[in-house]
Amino acid sequence: MDTLTLTRPDDWHLHLRDGAALGAVLPDTARRFARAIVMPNLKPPVRTVEEARAYRARILDALPVGLGFEPLMTLYLTDNTAPAEIARARASGFVHAVKYYPAGATTNSDFGVSAVERAYPAIEAMAEHGLPLLVHGEVTDPEVDVFDREAVFIDRVLVPLLKRFPKLKLVLEHTTTREGVDFVKAQPANVAATLTAHHLLYNRNAMFKGGIRPHYYCLPVLKREAHRRALIEAAISGNPKFFLGTDSAPHGKTSKECACGCAGIYTAHAGIELYAEAFEAAGALDKLEAFASFHGADFYGLPRNSERITLRKFAWTVADSLAFGNDVLVPLRAGEPISWQLV
Numbered sequence: 263m264d265t266l267t268l269t270r271p272d273d274w275h276l277h278l279r280d281g282a283a284l285g286a287v288l289p290d291t292a293r294r295f296a297r298a299i300v301m302p303n304l305k306p307p308v309r310t311v312e313e314a315r316a317y318r319a320r321i322l323d324a325l326p327v328g329l330g331f332e333p334l335m336t337l338y339l340t341d342n343t344a345p346a347e348i349a350r351a352r353a354s355g356f357v358h359a360v361k362y363y364p365a366g367a368t369t370n371s372d373f374g375v376s377a378v379e380r381a382y383p384a385i386e387a388m389a390e391h392g393l394p395l396l397v398h399g400e401v402t403d404p405e406v407d408v409f410d411r412e413a414v415f416i417d418r419v420l421v422p423l424l425k426r427f428p429k430l431k432l433v434l435e436h437t438t439t440r441e442g443v444d445f446v447k448a449q450p451a452n453v454a455a456t457l458t459a460h461h462l463l464y465n466r467n468a469m470f471k472g473g474i475r476p477h478y479y480c481l482p483v484l485k486r487e488a489h490r491r492a493l494i495e496a497a498i499s500g501n502p503k504f505f506l507g508t509d510s511a512p513h514g515k516t517s518k519e520c521a522c523g524c525a526g527i528y529t530a531h532a533g534i535e536l537y538a539e540a541f542e543a544a545g546a547l548d549k550l551e552a553f554a555s556f557h558g559a560d561f562y563g564l565p566r567n568s569e570r571i572t573l574r575k576f577a578w579t580v581a582d583s584l585a586f587g588n589d590v591l592v593p594l595r596a597g598e599p600i601s602w603q604l605v
């Protein structure tokens with residue numbers, strides 16, 4: 263197959279940042295995706311509907327003329343999120359979910375939840391209002407091996423949480439393990455998962471190929487090959503619980519290439535093309551459209567897009583770096599080819 267036409271996809275997990283960085287990365291996403299769930303982990307985080315309204319306006323201001331794109335906003339859950347804020351979020355029409363970061367688990371998560379019980383009043387309101395809880399599913403316990411943090415989070419946090427709030431709509435974001443996939447599959451329809459392109463394409467060897475490779479470092483960290491295969495199986499299964507979420511997470515080159523580099527991989531420059539590669543390698547290009555364009559919208563109760571996009575089989579070389587305010591951004595596959603191109 264030389265071309266692939268599909269319903270315009272949506273990105274159900276995206277970091278757009280703010281200011282000059284926002285202006286630099288937004289066109290990459292808006293050219294490919296109709297909508298994106300925009301993560302709230304700014305500094306300081308987006309904790310209220312009013313902050314989400316202002317951030318949404320800044321995103322729309324940064325959007326180049328002629329590109330149609332709808333940012334779907336999220337709130338950052340804290341120990342003190344009030345149930346009334348959840349009701350306001352639901353009523354706003356532009357806040358579509360609330361993000362749960364365990365405090366200290368990942369980039370800009372210091373204001374996150376210190377113990378899940380503290381957030382129960384807000385989570386109860388979310389279950390009542392049908393507002394999805396999006397979860398960065400890793401424990402922060404330093405005793406737990408970094409490669410086991412997702413599996414342990416499922417046992418320690420998700421199982422009790424869903425026992426208490428069985429109707430809660432919940433997305434295990436950037437699922438990276440077989441345990442994660444099995445857990446989501448075993449739950450009823452209110453529990454779903456996003457899968458990133460980088461976790462579908464790479465295992466943890468990529469971080470150490472010939473030396474330490476900071477541009478392959480993200481959280482949750484890449485896992486071993488058996489887990490990658492489990493993610494591929496889930497992505498191509500046709501199961502509506504699994505959908506596209508790039509977790510494109512831009513950090514300037516200087517904050518990636520240093521003694522303590524930030525977690526995050528930038529993939530928005532090829533946000534759908536990289537998935538096409540992964541699905542083609544699995545012999546399942548025919549399963550890409552539902553994964554990228556239908557399952558997420560259905561889960562969020564939003565209409566499917568009606569526009570279409572076309573990809574062609576054409577190897578193009580990714581730039582070594584991209585503009586990023588005062589710094590530059592090193593995208594995934596920098597200086598190397600990608601086998602599908604957006605027409």
Ligand SMILES: NC(=O)N[C@@H](CC(=O)O)C(=O)O
Pocket residue numbers: 277303368369370398479480481482509511512525526527
């Ligand atoms: N995925 C990452 O490695 N980083 C994300 C945060 C996150 O999604 O955990 C970021 O904001 O940089």
Ligand SMILES: [Zn+2]
Pocket residue numbers: 368398435436481482
């Ligand atoms: Zn995360």
Ligand SMILES: [Zn+2]
Pocket residue numbers: 275276277301509511
């Ligand atoms: Zn993320």
